[in-house]
Amino acid sequence: MNPSCDLGMVGLGVMGRNLLLNFADHGFRVAGLDTDPAKVTALSAEGGSRVIATGEARTFIDSLRLPRAIILLVPAGKAVDAVTGQLSPHLAAGDLVIDAGNSHFKDTERRAKELAARKLHFFGLGVSGGESGARRGPSMMPGGPREAFERVRPMLEAVAAKVDGQPCVAWLGPGAAGHYVKMVHNGIEYGVMQLLAEAYDLMHRGLGFSNTQMAEVFGAWSQGPLQSFLVEITAKILNKLDPKTGNHLVDEILDVARQKGTGKWTSQEAMDLQVPLLTIDAAVALRDLSAYDRERTAASRLLNRPDKAFAGDRAAALAQLENACHAAIVATYAQGFALLRKASEVHGYNLELATVARIWRGGCIIRAALLEDFRAAYNAQPQLPNLLQDPKLAQQLMKRDEDLRAALRLAIDLGIPAACFLSALAYLDAYRSARLPTNLIQAMRDFFGAHTYERIDEPGTFHTQWE
Numbered sequence: 001m002n003p004s005c006d007l008g009m010v011g012l013g014v015m016g017r018n019l020l021l022n023f024a025d026h027g028f029r030v031a032g033l034d035t036d037p038a039k040v041t042a043l044s045a046e047g048g049s050r051v052i053a054t055g056e057a058r059t060f061i062d063s064l065r066l067p068r069a070i071i072l073l074v075p076a077g078k079a080v081d082a083v084t085g086q087l088s089p090h091l092a093a094g095d096l097v098i099d100a101g102n103s104h105f106k107d108t109e110r111r112a113k114e115l116a117a118r119k120l121h122f123f124g125l126g127v128s129g130g131e132s133g134a135r136r137g138p139s140m141m142p143g144g145p146r147e148a149f150e151r152v153r154p155m156l157e158a159v160a161a162k163v164d165g166q167p168c169v170a171w172l173g174p175g176a177a178g179h180y181v182k183m184v185h186n187g188i189e190y191g192v193m194q195l196l197a198e199a200y201d202l203m204h205r206g207l208g209f210s211n212t213q214m215a216e217v218f219g220a221w222s223q224g225p226l227q228s229f230l231v232e233i234t235a236k237i238l239n240k241l242d243p244k245t246g247n248h249l250v251d252e253i254l255d256v257a258r259q260k261g262t263g264k265w266t267s268q269e270a271m272d273l274q275v276p277l278l279t280i281d282a283a284v285a286l287r288d289l290s291a292y293d294r295e296r297t298a299a300s301r302l303l304n305r306p307d308k309a310f311a312g313d314r315a316a317a318l319a320q321l322e323n324a325c326h327a328a329i330v331a332t333y334a335q336g337f338a339l340l341r342k343a344s345e346v347h348g349y350n351l352e353l354a355t356v357a358r359i360w361r362g363g364c365i366i367r368a369a370l371l372e373d374f375r376a377a378y379n380a381q382p383q384l385p386n387l388l389q390d391p392k393l394a395q396q397l398m399k400r401d402e403d404l405r406a407a408l409r410l411a412i413d414l415g416i417p418a419a420c421f422l423s424a425l426a427y428l429d430a431y432r433s434a435r436l437p438t439n440l441i442q443a444m445r446d447f448f449g450a451h452t453y454e455r456i457d458e459p460g461t462f463h464t465q466w467e
């Protein structure tokens with residue numbers, strides 16, 4: 001076979017197929033490989049003569065121009081090792097394998113080393129935007145050998161989402177930098193989704209709004225400073241009717257969240273690096289808590305509390321809630337970016353956070369108008385330790401501080417759980433405390449374990465005989 005293809009795709013599920021067709025739309029010649037004949041047929045039907053679709057690894061490999069570039073879009077985990085193991089004996093030195101799934105960054109590090117030993121390049125590519133993003137323009141977060149990126153750069157730039165004419169893709173750093181950034185993207189995604197769910201709960205159970213009214217509210221929010229993909233889809237979801245029952249579909253959906261684990265990885269990694277991620281941790285915990293549906297149902301009877309009706313001004317409460325969302329969402333991004341800042345040092349990624357903010361402005365799930373402000377903050381001060389230290393963002397946040405407290409007072413008073421809002425406020429309050437009560441913790445550690453403490457007025461470590 002004549003090696004005529006610019007790029008190969010392994011895994012022709014919806015994401016793989018859509019991304020491959022996106023490349024074909026931009027004039028690249030592409031080949032797709034899958035062991036499932038139905039998926040091969042589906043790609044042939046959609047791609048026609050623009051693509052080669054096959055179930056034969058040999059045909060696939062032989063169709064690719066040297067040095068080859070192969071994207072894997074297979075489920076994260078064992079499948080990535082299995083496919084890489086099957087392909088690598090057929091590959092030549094200098095070929096590039098790109099894992100575009102949500103792989104754990106430590107797996108990516110290991111695979112990059114294994115393939116480098118065989119003179120093959122390996123690249124972790126975070127891809128965000130779901131099925132339609134893959135088809136029409138995702139945000140892409142590549143990390144790995146820079147020279148290998150330069151080879152595929154024109155192709156990735158062509159298919160990526162564009163904001164102000166700039167593609168939402170950029171080389172982020174060596175090793176597993178791309179998958180790391182994607183992991184943190186998903187951690188932020190968990191936090192923002194939980195905040196929007198809590199806002200919905202407060203509006204619905206607290207303020208007594210109907211789905212249609214809430215759809216209008218989220219629709220209006222998405223025209224203002226909260227403009228973002230997740231707010232937009234929330235408005236659409238709340239308007240959607242269930243063809244089966246005629247009710248609003250959202251009311252027919254079980255309240256148990258599933259998760260593939262990327263949010264949990266973000267929290268676990270942040271604990272390892274000792275970066276506080278209060279809101280993202282709370283979002284992961286709340287997804288976990290949602291799974292205890294039987295226990296929750298039993299507890300709703302045993303721990304029953306008389307319903308309290310809202311007796312205030314709805315319009316005022318709504319305005320406070322919008323500002324509360326704004327403040328809490330900024331705090332969530334600030335936590336995610338703070339983790340990236342630390343990881344950049346610890347893992348040697350040397351990330352440019354302005355670039356991360358830039359490529360998150362379009363295509364990805366956490367795209368939001370706010371990212372332009374974050375980009376500006378890091379452009380002004382590339383070494384900013386935390387977004388909350390940016391004077392403009394700090395001012396925007398402080399303008400909304402009282403409303404965040406008011407929204408939480410309402411939630412607490414009405415008994416509506418708002419763990420992510422609460423943790424966002426706790427993060428803000430702790431972060432801006434020049435003095436925390438940790439002096440007492442140190443005293444206790446010294447009391448029971450002679451762990452010593454430091455003094456404010458003298459260097460060195462001290463121990464006291466407390467009794």
Ligand code: 6PG
Pocket residue numbers: 102127128129130186189258259260261262263364365
């Ligand atoms: C994206 C999404 C995508 C996927 C998540 C869902 O950026 O396009 O984050 O990667 O939808 O894996 O994650 P959970 O199953 O953990 O919610």
